[in-house]
Amino acid sequence: MPDDVNLWTSMTKFIEKPVILDTSESISKIVFESLQEANINYTILSENLEDWIEKDKREVIAELNASANKTTTDFEKYYPYETILKILDSIRVQHPKLAKLYSIGETLESRTIPLLILDNEFKSNSKNNNKSAVIFECGIHAREWISPAACLWFINAFITTKQGMSVLEKFRLHFVPVLNPDGYAYTWNVNRLWRKNRAFTDNKKCVGVDLNRNFDVDFCKTGASKNACDQDYCGQYAFSERETQSMRDHIFHTLRTRKIEMYFAIHSFSQLWMFPFGFTYALPNRLDQYEMYSQIAIQTIYNTSRQIYNYGSTINVMSYKVSGASDDWMQFNNFSKFNFALELRDKGNYGFLLPSKFIKPTAEEIWNAINAVLIECKL
Numbered sequence: 595m596p597d598d599v600n601l602w603t604s605m606t607k608f609i610e611k612p613v614i615l616d617t618s619e620s621i622s623k624i625v626f627e628s629l630q631e632a633n634i635n636y637t638i639l640s641e642n643l644e645d646w647i648e649k650d651k652r653e654v655i656a657e658l659n660a661s662a663n664k665t666t667t668d669f670e671k672y673y674p675y676e677t678i679l680k681i682l683d684s685i686r687v688q689h690p691k692l693a694k695l696y697s698i699g700e701t702l703e704s705r706t707i708p709l710l711i712l713d714n715e716f717k718s719n720s721k722n723n724n725k726s727a728v729i730f731e732c733g734i735h736a737r738e739w740i741s742p743a744a745c746l747w748f749i750n751a752f753i754t755t756k757q758g759m760s761v762l763e764k765f766r767l768h769f770v771p772v773l774n775p776d777g778y779a780y781t782w783n784v785n786r787l788w789r790k791n792r793a794f795t796d797n798k799k800c801v802g803v804d805l806n807r808n809f810d811v812d813f814c815k816t817g818a819s820k821n822a823c824d825q826d827y828c829g830q831y832a833f834s835e836r837e838t839q840s841m842r843d844h845i846f847h848t849l850r851t852r853k854i855e856m857y858f859a860i861h862s863f864s865q866l867w868m869f870p871f872g873f874t875y876a877l878p879n880r881l882d883q884y885e886m887y888s889q890i891a892i893q894t895i896y897n898t899s900r901q902i903y904n905y906g907s908t909i910n911v912m913s914y915k916v917s918g919a920s921d922d923w924m925q926f927n928n929f930s931k932f933n934f935a936l937e938l939r940d941k942g943n944y945g946f947l948l949p950s951k952f953i954k955p956t957a958e959e960i961w962n963a964i965n966a967v968l969i970e971c972k973l
């Protein structure tokens with residue numbers, strides 16, 4: 595591949611349509627010629643990516659304007675960072691016995707990283723319970739908009755349904771809906787396809803660290819780049835970034851008072867249900883349970899929406915190595931019993947530009963799967 599061809603997905607075993615994006619015509623020509631020579635079928639989704647992004651943006655803004663005067667939150671829309679904060683705060687205000695809102699840190703551009711905790715035992719002055727925690731990490735990669743949207747949808751589903759309330763009897767749920775607020779804001783304001791955070795690097799021309807390569811596990815040895823201009827730049831050292839530091843410190847803080855049963859890192863896209871590891875072919879402890887949970891999950895998804903998700907350890911599913919990822923760090927250090935990294939919809943028709951009409955079906959199938967796993971979970 596020529597250097598300036600930007601792949602949206604890596605060539606995982608299961609992706610049917612790896613999306614290639616490129617702005618220069620001459621290079622697309624070379625790519626198409628080599629695809630033809632190799633007899634590889636391809637579809638052109640858009641002749642002009644910028645037009646596609648602009649059109650998508652107009653639709654998102656029009657939907658936001660249309661719902662601006664509504665008094666209740668529509669959980670089937672994409673929202674900018676500031677609105678997400680407001681939504682979290684209104685959940686806190688409306689459900690004081692169920693929800694508490696915190697900040698786990700602040701970014702370089704002075705945005706707070708919110709944490710919403712759900713528990714059915716937040717009564718006035720009630721002493722701390724010792725329920726195990728389940729952690730939802732969303733929005734670590736800026737352009738994966740379905741991730742924060744799904745996180746918000748989950749929060750609403752947990753507090754407004756009988757099924758959700760029964761989970762809150764058993765677990766305390768921690769949601770970090772936007773772990774990368776600077777990157778997320780940048781995708782709204784400047785570049786829709788931005789992935790990293792907005793940190794300065796040792797290269798004046800290139801900005802941003804891939805936060806999901808910045809955790810301290812096999813740091814930057816394989817499956818991450820030391821070049822600050824790359825999409826998967828690992829940063830100068832493990833936990834060099836405020837966002838990853840904040841998550842790390844929140845995990846340590848949580849472990850002082852309770853166990854963590856599960857950790858879900860929510861990404862898009864490709865429709866994959868993955869467990870550790872990404873940096874080694876070694877498989878995690880409790881592999882049988884990992885297999886069982888994963889099978890329950892993908893079957894539940896299929897029963898919900900007839901969507902196919904594939905599962906396995908990250909390295910096996912991706913067929914290349916990934917180092918410094920949050921779920922691997924959690925697993926490697928035994929901070930949480932089970933750790934999953936999920937790639938939500940779709941399989942490449944829209945990729946990161948998944949239209950908002952897919953928020954509900956996507957969040958619903960995953961929510962059902964997570965619930966099925968949490969129900970199965972014996973403490």
Ligand SMILES: [Zn+2]
Pocket residue numbers: 735738860861862
């Ligand atoms: Zn991601």
